[in-house]
Amino acid sequence: MLKEIFEHRSIRKYLDKAIPKEVMDEVLQAAIRASNTGNMQIYSIIVTSEKSLKQALAPAHFNQAMLSEAPTILTFCADFNRFQKWCDLRNANYAYDNILAFITASVDAIIAAQNACVEARHHGLGICYLGTALYNPDKIISVLNLPKGVVPVTAITIGYPAENPPLTDRLPSEAVVHYETYKDFSEEDINRIYSEKEEREDSKQFIKENNKETLAQVFTDIRYKKSDFEHFSKILIDTLKNQGFLK
Numbered sequence: 001m002l003k004e005i006f007e008h009r010s011i012r013k014y015l016d017k018a019i020p021k022e023v024m025d026e027v028l029q030a031a032i033r034a035s036n037t038g039n040m041q042i043y044s045i046i047v048t049s050e051k052s053l054k055q056a057l058a059p060a061h062f063n064q065a066m067l068s069e070a071p072t073i074l075t076f077c078a079d080f081n082r083f084q085k086w087c088d089l090r091n092a093n094y095a096y097d098n099i100l101a102f103i104t105a106s107v108d109a110i111i112a113a114q115n116a117c118v119e120a121r122h123h124g125l126g127i128c129y130l131g132t133a134l135y136n137p138d139k140i141i142s143v144l145n146l147p148k149g150v151v152p153v154t155a156i157t158i159g160y161p162a163e164n165p166p167l168t169d170r171l172p173s174e175a176v177v178h179y180e181t182y183k184d185f186s187e188e189d190i191n192r193i194y195s196e197k198e199e200r201e202d203s204k205q206f207i208k209e210n211n212k213e214t215l216a217q218v219f220t221d222i223r224y225k226k227s228d229f230e231h232f233s234k235i236l237i238d239t240l241k242n243q244g245f246l247k
């Protein structure tokens, strides 16, 4: 078992220390080594270390504090721009102005991101994903000058950790692993699978702080609300249209 994987915790506080170029190069090379669709490498990685640019990106990530602390932000984008240019120059018909192309390129970008995260940990760096990249892709496109065919799908803060938080819990493996075919969950299964999480002191505290009856309500009513999902879905759909992946 790889300790880089099993000791992973998201790091949200960073030392004021730049990442040496040779270390960052290895992190980026690890990302590039990842499997990718047809070896087309239909993604790009934007490395942002300049303070003014990080500040410009912060609102797109809802001003999460770690953005100003981390020396670098990596933004992973689904990217058919370069590939399209190559096709155009080589008399090849471009066929990727559709949703399958976006999802395919997104999968590649995310696999590359996770390779970068594991390599980062190997160098003693900490990372935290910024899911907010998908909430405000339009703002990120504007700050990072992303051309048509390019959409940010995830981002990470990366730097030397200034904290060592405890490992977070995980559901038992029966929650996510199905052998041979999918076995749907009975009420009893759900109760068993979520019981440990629901019994944790931090979960109980979470419910109390948010004035809710159940942990699930903290997710649906506070953290990941339907109204937010609907609002940001609209922005994402408009962005995919503007960037040429949806008509």
Ligand SMILES: Cc1cc2nc3c(=O)[nH]c(=O)nc-3n(C[C@H](O)[C@H](O)[C@H](O)COP(=O)(O)O)c2cc1C
Binding pocket: 008, 009, 010, 011, 012, 064, 128, 129, 130, 131, 132, 154, 167, 168
């Ligand atoms: C796609 C994705 C988006 C995430 N977005 C955020 C984020 O915007 N802010 C944040 O503080 N953590 C974010 N996280 C970190 C998760 O909250 C974290 O991985 C999860 O709580 C498990 O904790 P661990 O990574 O320490 O094991 C994100 C993680 C993923 C995979």
